[in-house]
Amino acid sequence: MRDIIFQASDLANKRTEILESARQGLAQIRDKDSTSLVMLPERRLRMLEEIAKWSLAHMRLDDLLRRDAEPSIGDLGDLAWLRVFDVDDLREFVDELHSALIAAHSDQDASVLDEFIRAWRITARQLEDPLRRSVLLGRHNPEDFSEASPPQ
Structure with a gap:
């Protein structure tokens, strides 16, 4: 799996890609203030x-x-x-x-x-x-x- 760091703005138009990345183990999102957020299966x-x-x-x-x-x-x-x-x-x-x-x-x-x-x-x-x-x-x-x- 490739390492992709999504931007907060991607939540609007790349929602499906972000969710798929999270389902596969981890989606990393960089917030506007450079905070790194992670989404993963519960x-x-x-x-x-x-x-x-x-x-x-x-x-x-x-x-x-x-x-x-x-x-x-x-x-x-x-x-x-x-x-x-x-x-x-x-x-x-x-x-x-x-x-x-x-x-x-x-x-x-x-x-x-x-x-x-x-x-x-x-x-x-x-x-x-x-x-x-x-x-x-x-x-x-x-x-x-x-x-x-x-x-x-």
């Missing part, structure tokens, strides 16, 4: 906003974990839902978030990122319940289990 804007939001969260959490102390709820801020995880789990979250961000950017689709966050949030909710936490994280011995008989 889906792409939302994807870029999600990647930016989670990239910032990734950097903040990575920085907190480099201090080798378990982050407080205040440190986590809007990521306080991660408070149920220990430091090793948080490091795994940061590593997986990094991979999800790369995939989302590469695919130009935030769905992989959305699915990753959804899965971790579900796990966090399960770990908040003490009984579920003990089942999920407790030790299990094969002797504790017995074969079930088929229903009669």
